[in-house]
Amino acid sequence: MTDASGGAVALTGGRMASEVFRRDDTVLRAASDSSEFMASLLKIFEQQNFLGAPKYLGQVDGKDILSYIDGEVPTKFQPWSDDQVRAAVRLLREMHDATRGSDLAGRFDVVCHHDPGPNNAVFQDGIPAAFIDFEQAAPGGRLEDVAYFAWTWTISSKQVMPLEDQAAQVRLIANVYGLGEAERRALVDCVLERQSRNVRFWAEFLASPETAPAAPEVLADRIAWSKREHHFVYAHREVFDRALT
Ligand SMILES: Nc1ncnc2c1ncn2[C@@H]1O[C@H](COP(=O)(O)OP(=O)(O)O)[C@@H](O)[C@H]1O
Ligand SMILES: [Mg+2]
Numbered sequence: 001m002t003d004a005s006g007g008a009v010a011l012t013g014g015r016m017a018s019e020v021f022r023r024d025d026t027v028l029r030a031a032s033d034s035s036e037f038m039a040s041l042l043k044i045f046e047q048q049n050f051l052g053a054p055k056y057l058g059q060v061d062g063k064d065i066l067s068y069i070d071g072e073v074p075t076k077f078q079p080w081s082d083d084q085v086r087a088a089v090r091l092l093r094e095m096h097d098a099t100r101g102s103d104l105a106g107r108f109d110v111v112c113h114h115d116p117g118p119n120n121a122v123f124q125d126g127i128p129a130a131f132i133d134f135e136q137a138a139p140g141g142r143l144e145d146v147a148y149f150a151w152t153w154t155i156s157s158k159q160v161m162p163l164e165d166q167a168a169q170v171r172l173i174a175n176v177y178g179l180g181e182a183e184r185r186a187l188v189d190c191v192l193e194r195q196s197r198n199v200r201f202w203a204e205f206l207a208s209p210e211t212a213p214a215a216p217e218v219l220a221d222r223i224a225w226s227k228r229e230h231h232f233v234y235a236h237r238e239v240f241d242r243a244l245t
Contacts, residue, residue, distance in 0.1 A: 013075040014133065015119065015213065027054065028063040035064050038134045040104055041111055042066075048098035052091040052130040069130045071122040077152060079161040080118065082172055085153055088128035089176040092116055092149055095131065096142050105139050112140035117152035143183055147190030149173065155191065155240075157232035167243035174244055184244040188237050195230035199223055 008021035008028060021028045042056035054066035080088075092113075099111035113120075114136040121128045154161070154169045161169070174184050202222045205212035212219060233240065 013073060013119070022068055025068050026057060027066045027068050028060070029066065031059055031062050031064050032135065034135045034137070035059070037104070038064070038137060041099070041134055041137055044102055044104060044111075045095070045098055050094055050098040052095060053134070054130070054132055066132075069122045069132065071124040071129060073120070073122055073132070074118045077118065077156065079156070080153055082169065084123075084126065084128060085169060085172060086176050088116075088118070088121055088153060089149070089173050091121075091128060091131060092145060093177050096145070108139035109141045110139075111137055112142065112145045113137050114140065114145065114148070116145050116149050119152075143179075143186060143190050144194070146173065146177055146179065146183075147187055148194050150187065151191050151194065151229065151233075155229065155233060157228050163236055163239055167239045170240055171243040181245075185241075187244055188233065188240050191233055191240075192230060192237075195226050195233065198226040199230070202226065 008023040011020040011022050011027065014020055019030055039056045042053060045051075045053045046055060054069055057065040057067060059065060095113065096110040099105050100109065102111070105111050113131060113134060115133060116131055118128075120131055120133040122130045122132060150170050150173050154166050154173065156166070159166075170187070174187065179187065202219050205214075206216060206219050206223075209216060214222075
């Protein structure tokens, strides 16, 4: 913890933003090219009465001001109970529903968060209550978020939760979200595609370290992790597919 300016306290644990500070009931985050879109998105959430996201409160000194949401944000991926996953999927679905048909979604289905992992969820009394970190939000297909969600909340090659239990929890995700038949058949491919994309995403930073949000060895770890998870899902895809159909 540092006291950087006027009582602002650094919030650590994120993966991308170089500086995130808390000041009283607000969070200050370096403004970026995404700020305008993020501001419009958070305003839509407010209008639609979706409460599972910070409020956008404006800008000061080149920083976005967001409301601080009380609770805990996990820093590690780990197994979550069905109740925790159910609550988070409901949030994801409500978040998507709030943007369907909006100008912001444009020609796409909804606005996707694109990083709705547990590391971007605020837990209150052990239950996910809000998503944060809308920097990568953009128009998209809802399966993109559901696939990334299934990977980061449930699927893990470490198998602390056994494979069959992971598959059952992925089915729970599909059920609670309310995926249709065709979407359920496509989900595993979307997980695989997102894992491949993650490899490329982090690898591009290796090629231009001056813009990278982390040191080369950290990037290499993230690349290795994404590849390992991709191999795991590919090797066991029929177990997940069977649970989904
Ligand atoms: N609105 C918020 N309410 C509560 N905590 C927040 C909020 N925004 C950010 N944080 C905290 O700051 C950390 C980093 O912020 P985040 O927006 O996730 O940046 P990064 O892109 O670096 O992951 C989060 O992991 C969380 O602990
Ligand atoms: Mg984050």
